[in-house]
Amino acid sequence: MLRRTAFSVPILLVLFTSGICQARLYDAPWPMFQRDVHHTGNVRHPGLRGKVTELPIVGLEDEVYIGSMDKNLYAVGSDGNIKWRFNAGEGIEGCPALGLDGTVYVGTIGGKLFAIDHNGEAKWSFNAGWPIHNSPVVGTDGAIYIGGGAILYAVSPSGKQRWSFRTEDAIYSSPAIGSDGSIYFGSDDRKLYAVSPEGRLKWSFTTRDWVRSSPVIGADGTIYVGSCDNKLYALSPEGKLEWEYATGWTVTSSPALADDGTIYVSSTDGILYAVDEKGYLKWCYKTEGLIQSSPIIAHDSTIYVGSNDNKLHAVYPDGSLKWSFPTKGAINSSPAIGSDGTIYVGSMDNKLYAINPDGTQRWAVATGSWVVSAPTITCPSLVAMGRPGEPKREVKVQKIRVNYELYEDGWMASSGVMVIDPSFLSKDFQKKVVRQMESIILQRVSKEVPEPVAKFTHEELEEFSGVVVGKSPEEVVASKVPEEKVR
Numbered sequence: 001m002l003r004r005t006a007f008s009v010p011i012l013l014v015l016f017t018s019g020i021c022q023a024r025l026y027d028a029p030w031p032m033f034q035r036d037v038h039h040t041g042n043v044r045h046p047g048l049r050g051k052v053t054e055l056p057i058v059g060l061e062d063e064v065y066i067g068s069m070d071k072n073l074y075a076v077g078s079d080g081n082i083k084w085r086f087n088a089g090e091g092i093e094g095c096p097a098l099g100l101d102g103t104v105y106v107g108t109i110g111g112k113l114f115a116i117d118h119n120g121e122a123k124w125s126f127n128a129g130w131p132i133h134n135s136p137v138v139g140t141d142g143a144i145y146i147g148g149g150a151i152l153y154a155v156s157p158s159g160k161q162r163w164s165f166r167t168e169d170a171i172y173s174s175p176a177i178g179s180d181g182s183i184y185f186g187s188d189d190r191k192l193y194a195v196s197p198e199g200r201l202k203w204s205f206t207t208r209d210w211v212r213s214s215p216v217i218g219a220d221g222t223i224y225v226g227s228c229d230n231k232l233y234a235l236s237p238e239g240k241l242e243w244e245y246a247t248g249w250t251v252t253s254s255p256a257l258a259d260d261g262t263i264y265v266s267s268t269d270g271i272l273y274a275v276d277e278k279g280y281l282k283w284c285y286k287t288e289g290l291i292q293s294s295p296i297i298a299h300d301s302t303i304y305v306g307s308n309d310n311k312l313h314a315v316y317p318d319g320s321l322k323w324s325f326p327t328k329g330a331i332n333s334s335p336a337i338g339s340d341g342t343i344y345v346g347s348m349d350n351k352l353y354a355i356n357p358d359g360t361q362r363w364a365v366a367t368g369s370w371v372v373s374a375p376t377i378t379c380p381s382l383v384a385m386g387r388p389g390e391p392k393r394e395v396k397v398q399k400i401r402v403n404y405e406l407y408e409d410g411w412m413a414s415s416g417v418m419v420i421d422p423s424f425l426s427k428d429f430q431k432k433v434v435r436q437m438e439s440i441i442l443q444r445v446s447k448e449v450p451e452p453v454a455k456f457t458h459e460e461l462e463e464f465s466g467v468v469v470g471k472s473p474e475e476v477v478a479s480k481v482p483e484e485k486v487r
């Protein structure tokens with residue numbers, strides 16, 4: 001009988017497959033407000049699907065798109081040089097969204113939704129008829145969803161209206177799309193709505209005040225959203241209340257969801273709250289001004305949020321201050337993080353700032369008016385995959401091979417290589433695998449399909465929630481190994 005299990009070489013060999021795939025919501029470079037359904041605001045976040053898209057071209061820098069109340073949409077290189085500007089005719093409050101082919105979608109307070117190509121030329125415009133205060137979201141089939149006045153519109157990739165859904169008051173909340181295609185958004189009629197991809201009401205949930213927060217969707221389908229009734233709500237996919245958490249004042253910003261299930265949400269009481277997935281407070285961090293900026297989460301778990309105290313705050317995941325960066329105006333804009341870790345944020349001092357991960361300024365670009373729009377970021381190599389003639393490849397974890405040794409009463413009984421199905425691993429460990437893949441792929445210098453080796457420490461191996469024990473790949477069986485037996 002085997003009494004002890006040990007891994008002699010803590011190295012995982014991650015096997016990949018590559019093939020042409022269809023576009024999905026998460027394949028677009030920046031399809032929605034704050035980039036993904038977790039609202040991490042991070043250009044390289046791998047998402048919920050346990051995969052990462054391969055970059056066929058490297059060496060190209062990020063491009064940042066941001067709107068200003070001076071009526072212009074700016075495209076800025078990662079060196080701070082303005083590549084082009086597009087005059088939208090009216091001020092821009094919402095964050096631009098990017099389609100798979102690099103088309104930039106942005107709405108204006110004049111009521112128009114613009115589709116702009118990567119050279120800054122208008123492809124088409126759609127007249128919503130009412131001011132657009134929110135950000136568009138790009139669906140799985142390329143449809144664009146956006147609120148104008150009290151109407152949510154579904155617009156085709158060619159700029160034609162597909163359907164409209166009317167609420168009882170204005171829509172400031174930016175829509176989010178669930179894994180089943182449902183569109184979630186709030187309204188000043190005090191409701192959060194779930195609408196089918198065909199434009200039919202699935203359900204609505206009533207709060208006690210305006211819902212201007214953009215909803216966040218968890219891996220299990222839970223929807224998190226703030227309300228001006230001073231609360232953060234957690235709702236089931238069927239629209240039933242799971243729990244609510246009371247803040248000190250209104251919640252107009254949008255929550256962000258961390259990998260460990262922590263929900264970060266800011267309030268106009270000037271506090272950033274960390275709430276666990278059961279609705280209990282973990283900690284809170286107070287700024288010196290009210291907060292309308294939505295928090296975002298970096299790969300190292302640092303949380304960034306702007307405040308009306310004229311600062312961007314970087315907060316450790318334990319709630320302590322890492323650093324703060326001062327501007328000369330309130331920061332209502334939500335920040336965004338580039339592929340190299342640079343943080344981009346707009347300010348009411350009419351500038352877009354690029355800030356290094358250590359809190360020092362990289363550069364600042366002046367616009368003609370307030371910048372309340374959140375930045376949108378893309379890597380041109382990522383956009384190139386969606387253009388005609390460019391093959392799109394998807395990289396997935398298929399199997400994980402681990403060297404192992406088995407012992408019986410202190411003597412080695414056998415050794416070899418076992419194959420682990422990723423489904424036996426904890427979600428946290430799966431994400432580590434994906435992020436290791438991502439890091440390797442982003443560092444590639446050719447277009448060939450890679451054969452990388454992902455290396456992990458012995459301590460990381462101990463984070464297995466389950467492993468496969470077998471003397472050979474042909475004898476693999478699922479089994480739970482107690483933590484004390486993993487050495």
